[in-house]
Amino acid sequence: MAQPKRAVVIGGGIGGLTAATALHQRGLEVTVLERAPSLEPVGAAISLAPNSLRALDVIGLGDEIRDLAAWQGDGGLRTPSGRWLSRTDPGAVAERFGGPLVLLHRATLVTSLAAGLPPGAIRTGVTAAVTDPGAADRPATVRTPDGELEADLVVAADGVRSAVRETLFPDHPGAAYSGFTTWRVVIPVPGAEFASHETWGRGRIWGSHPLKDGRVYAYAAALAPAGERAPDERAELLRRYGDWHQPVPAILAAARPEDVLRHDVHHLAEPLPAFHRGRVALVGDAAHAMPPTLGQGGNQAVEDAIVLAHHCADLPAYSTARLPRTTAIARQAVKVARLNLMTSRAGIAVRDALVAAVSKAGPGLVLRGFDGIADWRPPQPPYASVVSDPGTR
Template sequence: MAARRPAAVIGAGIGGLSAALALHQHGWEVTVFERAAALEAVGSGLGVAPNALRALDVLGVGNEVRTMAARQGGGGLRSASGRWLARTDLARIEQAFDDPVAVVPRPSLIGLLADRLPSGVLRTSTPARVVDAGSEEQPARIRTGAGEFEADLVVSADGIHSATRAALFPRHPGPRYSGFTAWRTVVPSPTQPVPFGETWGRGALVGVAPLPDRRLYLYAAALAPAGQTAPDGDERLELLRRFGRWCTPIPELLATATTAVLRNDLYEIAKPLPAYHAGRVALLGDAAHAMTPFLGQGACQAVEDAVVLARARDLASYTAARQPRATDIANRSRRVARAVAVRNRPAVLVRDLGLALTGRLPLTRTAAPLYNWSPPSTDNA
């Protein structure tokens, strides 16, 4: 039996763990280096769309994700006053794409992927950086606190502010601030059903989605200067200040938040990279194509990356397969961000009218470019 070729993965988020599992299944000897002391144990929700569920099927965890997800009722898109702009029929989505949008706790998906890896693969508290991207003749080299490590393949899933990306493409401008900051938290589900979906206001939105165990994933985004935090350090109160006069049940849900409210400025890679690889190093997920979250596709695209990478005949094929799709979805998300960013009252009225008219179109048509994706059927993508 041929020896397994060594592969290193930098970063143990959803994309990195998906890549590690996919490569392990394809015969690689994988080591995952994660700078944090432990995998993400706190966090919020994650929408796993049909395209990502198909990728997770390849990894052998798709059905477990479907099982853990809470079933969603009716919902759609509303204005801040509570007026419905568009209704969403999830049953038709599931019928059209053979899968739902499964909303699960992000830490649960991370744990599920990590548990499928062999013992000893994951090394936490171990920062790693690429010191030589390698070539056809030479392996890549990474450096950790325990010394240097050689690999025939390095997958860098080190996030939006990827040090690997900066090293591979030093002339690229890197990520830029989108203009939005975002909040995420989990709140108890009230006795009365809460409609899922989003509520849009002037330069801001709030979204609600059900989670298992009678909880709700609540997220918000608003235009704000980068680097700010709540004046008193309490982001829950900041959310109430910003959204406390929006339509019910948003103020009531915010008032019940007892878990930590995570706040993050939203960055994106507005200018596509020349490639998603150099030498023997592949960039994956946010490191390759960080996008705004307004289509809920960031993690979904990272899982797609992982499956395609493991099946690609070489890294050039990986870039060719992934760059057009990820760039298109990032552009679509940016267009949604521009619509959310409208603040002038007359312009908001025009925007909401446009959303209402668009809402009359079959959602299956507007969602098709996102959800109509299937993993490559052969190992030569």
């Protein structure tokens, strides 16, 4: 396939906007079609690891995001009583993986990505469908309410329930329920001072992390039947987590019912045969939706986008580069979900003892699980400087 000149991106989330920005910088005319009325994402934060920050360096945004984000400092893993099972060392993370772990609101990242596109490139409130994936001798076709668009490249970044994926691979079973549901809040918590933590209970987890703007990002996950909902999700969180260690009760006390978002978790249990067909390429959750237990879903979407821009004239090479990596990471995320949401009391006791023992042996053993993930580097050189020492911020 010749070097594409025009690209249509379906989906204005993190993966879609990263792809649009990267393709625009390669000289393509880019149109982003987002079905929501605005780009304002659902209120939650995203953790970016060194691998995705290096990917953002390629499009000149890495240092900007590092500056806007909260760098993850001392923290670790706890039990519901508050006992520390392991402590994190930000210096060890930076040394091992070549950069920090940072946290910021998704809206901040989306705003920065969108700012890199020319005026008029993003169209919101537009539903889009691929009617022809195209081939070497013809462009792909995308249908919108205003008519059809032809493109040398279509990027499908339309999420876990991707309609484009279903069009390209109609025999694939699609997303499966992962067995657990999640809650998220981003709120101010006056007077709250705490170290970032994730806490593992019996079939439940909770995480609390301060953001740079002074607000707190908290998330919870629990085993639950698919589709189950409570009349008042804040009250449901109080029932499940109200007796856990601080700052969990303080965060719940500061939250209002309308602050709490709840979503069931779905993933692609069966990998796709490829991440492309014809002139259409899938990125992010559309390609490899995974549980959030490694914090890599958004990170992998950013990686996808940068690698796709690199291989935009050779989509089979894109599939070859991305499918094995994301499949392995998705499988690891499923295994971690089983570990931190286990319900056997005996198993939990063994798990916690092992985590504590590994932590005492040194940070290197704790971080080893992210070898091959957080140390990834993009196929093209970065355009921006990379600050890896938290002490030099």
